Amino acid sequence: MGNTRVYFRRVDIPEDVKDSFENLLEGFRDYGDLDITPKRLRLTPSIAVNRPQKPLVERFDAIELYTAEKSFDHMYSLITKTLRNEEPSEVELEVVATLVELLTIDLYNLRLSQIGHPMYANFEGVTFRGLSITLEELEEYKAILARPELAKRNFSVPLGLLSSSTDEKIMEEFSKSTHNDGKRPIQLHLTIHIHGLDPVLLREYRRLYPDSVVSSICAMPVGHVSPHGEKEILLRGPFFHMISMTSGEINGRPCEKLVVVMMNANRDHGMEHASDQGAKERQRQCFLRAVSASKYEVCAAIAEKHAPWDANAYRTLQNNALQQLQDIDGIYVITDGHLAEHRAKNVATWLGGALRKSYPRYYAKKRVSWQTMIRDENWKEADKILRAEYEWKKRDWYNVGQLTDDGGEFVDDNLTLLHILATKPPPPSTETDRFECWQRLIDGACQPEVWMKSFDSARNTAYDLARRCGNECLMERLQPRIAHALDPAALGDLELRLHKIMVEKFGQFLSEHIFHMPQLSVLTEMDIPELWIPIPLSYGGVFVTLSKPQRIWGLDVVVYEVVVGQTWPKKTDVRLDLKPPNLDLQ
Known part of the structure; x- marks a missing residue:
């Protein structure tokens, strides 16, 4: 960080982003789930890191700077320039690695602060990216897609970050930029199918390696942090597997449509450094096999529509990876074949x-x-x-x-x-x-x-x-629609108990942010009665689910319960039973 500060003192930083630069480069940046204590890090007290105060988690300066045009031009464009330089200086490489790590920490903490929302916890869906490319770059893409081995039809940007959007119109706007028509005459429309690990494989991996930190920060919604808010999904260190490419024309200009698959899973956390030796190497290879099996399942399904002649070959690659997991890691699972249909649900x-x-x-x-x-x-x-x-x-x-x-x-x-x-x-x-x-x-x-x-x-x-x-x-249109009719008195009692739990766990944050406590009555209006309650600056919050009515002793009895899942700082599940005083026995 000290060397990075020295490096940027030579850069003319615009006044309107200078504060963000200073906020990012001064002080500390920690992963939100790192409890920096001698016990956690197995360090002696003299080596342990002591933080003077807990860093703010709702300020994501690195993401702000990356997504703002002026600061990107002065700061994060250095990443692209350095990686394209055949002989970059050691100083610039160190600064680039530091910038990427600062962004990684921000993305990880953004995910953690919204961990109860599936879109942040594990984004799965389709995003789009538009750009202009040269004829030479087009030939490179075609050469990758023409490789006879399907497993090698991929390309990656290990230290890079790419912007994509859930809005196709934004892709089209970026690709038709006219100022590069002469040097980059071809529009490229990139459709990116993003998926996480197969849930069964992930569960088995975690059973074998419970200390491994697996996160899904390779694809993160950053619209609420970005100054532009363009429905952006920021792709970190993306690894793309190419499925198909088709040629066309838009307004007289060549346009290529490229379909790729990307996995949203990684393990490069502050406590999860890569190693090529011993247990960590076995862990890393097991994770790679699990990712490969998941990726090839998705590739096979996407290829059915865009390159059907390759679908069976992808299924063979998937089966090979599953067989290796069984032979080498002792993981035997039967997947349901529907991973490509997964989408992060809304709550x-x-x-x-x-x-x-x-x-x-x-x-x-x-x-x-x-x-x-x-x-x-x-x-x-x-x-x-x-x-x-x-x-x-x-x-x-x-x-x-x-x-x-x-x-x-x-x-x-x-x-x-x-x-x-x-x-x-x-x-x-x-x-x-x-x-x-x-x-x-x-x-x-x-x-x-x-x-x-x-x-x-x-x-x-x-x-x-x-x-x-x-x-x-x-x-008429604003009349409440009650999907789950509950006794108001019993529901009110349950709400008081929920508030008590929240005050016990998050009292400091609730008072500091003048937090309006949740009303459980809103659950009665939801077809799927689930509610995510993020607590500002707490690295997490509470997830509340209203269960379905139960059948007791052969009778239809209206008995509801709320399951409170506290996601951080300590994951707990609290089951609160709601038994209305006037039971409706049918």
Whole structure:
């Protein structure tokens, strides 16, 4: 870090990103799950690292700098320049390795802070990347795809980071950039199928090597940290396996469509350094076989659509890897063959922090802008903010309260933004643009699992507020949809018990961020009653699940329970039974 600071003192850093540079390069950066103690690291007290204070985890300076254009040009473009240099200096190599490690730590901590949300815990899905390439680069891609051995049809960027997006339109915009038409005349559309390890193989690997740190930071959503928020999935050290390439033309310009598979799994954590000797080497090779078996299963399924002549050969590679796992590692599993269909599921999120500092600064800034637009009835700008969001995050915007610097203004009466929307009359239909934007906002508000409850003490519903304000056109659409009818008194008792657990585990963070405690009544409106409750600055949070009714002694008895899974600092499962006093015996 000292050498990196010295290196960048020679660089002319723009004023508007200088603070982020200084925040990143000063002080410490630790992996969030590293308890730096002599016992954990098996070090003597004189060698152990003592941190003067716990680092902030909601500030992801390395990711901010990477995703901002000005700071990227001055800082992270060094990675590309150095790796392309045939004879890079030792100093630049060290700085590049440090920058990559700082980004790795930020990505790991971002994942840990949202570990209860499957999109962050293990992103699986399809992303897109657009760029312009030269004829020579095109020939390199074609040469890789033409390799007779399917196992070698791959390329990687070991120390590199690449941006991709869940939005195809962003790929198209980047690929048709005209300023490089002369030198890079070919558009390349990259479709990336991202998947994690087969869950059964991962479980067996962890059974053999419980001390191994396996994470999925090779593909991470960073839209809430990025100043642009372009539905970005940041790819770290990507290893692409090529499936097919097809040629075409867009507006008279050549365009190549490349389909690849990428695995979202790695083990290069601060406690998981690679080794070519002894137990660590056996562990590393076992992990490689598990990754290969998973990858070839996905490749076979994707090839069925894009290169059917290769599908059976990929299945053979998968079976070979599974056989090696059995012969060498003693792992025998039968996979279900559906890994390529996996997508990270969405869960409802309770964002209870009322302070700007509770969230990454660009997200907080955008959310303050959103609440201002809703209050000012600026439907066009509110709609614009929402349309730029990830599909799986859009409903969160309706379910959040207002942000403030000190929290005092909204503590007792913090209506969600959905409820503010319910108090506003529709614009005149003659104002076409405003009315269409307002209509889209209302349509989004009425999607499943946008709950109709509020943070305020009176627990008004959006329906109540629409009726009170005379917005009859909204009343029917904003009526709460109860999927799980529970006794209110029993549910209230269960909620108090949940809050007690949260105060015991996270009391410091709850008070520091003026946290609005979750209302379990929102679970009654969800078809899939699951709720992720991240706690700001705590490296994690609480995951709550409302189980299905049970059958007792042959009778249909309404008995619910909430399972509370605390994800960090110590993973625990607490089962809270809810037995309504008036049991409905059928």
